[in-house]
Amino acid sequence: MKFSPVENDFEFVLAPQFVKKRFQKTFPKEFRDKEFTPFEAPNLLITATESDFELYAHLSQKDHYCAIIGTNQEIEELGANNLKRLIFKMKDYGINYIEVLIRLDNDKAINCFLENQFLPSAICPAFKQEDNQYMDFIFLSRTMQPLDFSGMQVSENFKGYIDQYVKSWIDMHVSSLEVVGDKKN
DSSP: OOOOSSOOOEEEEEOHHHHHHHHHHHSOHHHHHHHOOOSSOOOEEEEESSSOOEEEEEEETTTTEEEEEEESSOGGGGOHHHHHHHHHHHHHTTOOEEEEEEETTOHHHHHHHHTTTOEEEEEEEEEEEETTEEEEEEEEEEESSOOOOTTOOOOHHHHHHHHHHHHHHHHHHTTTOOOOSOOOO
């Protein structure tokens, strides 16, 4: 992902009706039907202060969960430095978990999120039909806090998934720790 010479800050607008209207105005129905597969309606608009970039999302204030629904530009156009800044601004705003659903053939967007510590969470084969073709999607997620499964009970069928997700999280956040300095023998 490229570096952007323009340093953006971000503003958050949590106004469900305003965001819904702006989302519908920004994205024509045909485009929304083709590109967006939200499980939630957008209620949060995040705008860049130094560019025209807009991100539409659903924020659950109760759970501190945020689902990215769409952007008015390709995410890689924001630049690596600004995407990182955006993610930390989301954390400062109280968001603890972010997820995004992306078409599996959108390599650039997937790589942008992977480079910013999002983990693959689920593959959704033949998730949506477009022009007589079934398109595959991937869920990517990022947690802003250490995982805590204390007191959680899951079905035996789900345990393998949890184990793999935890392993991936540890590989990304713990095993990648670099120790520097002089070695003393």
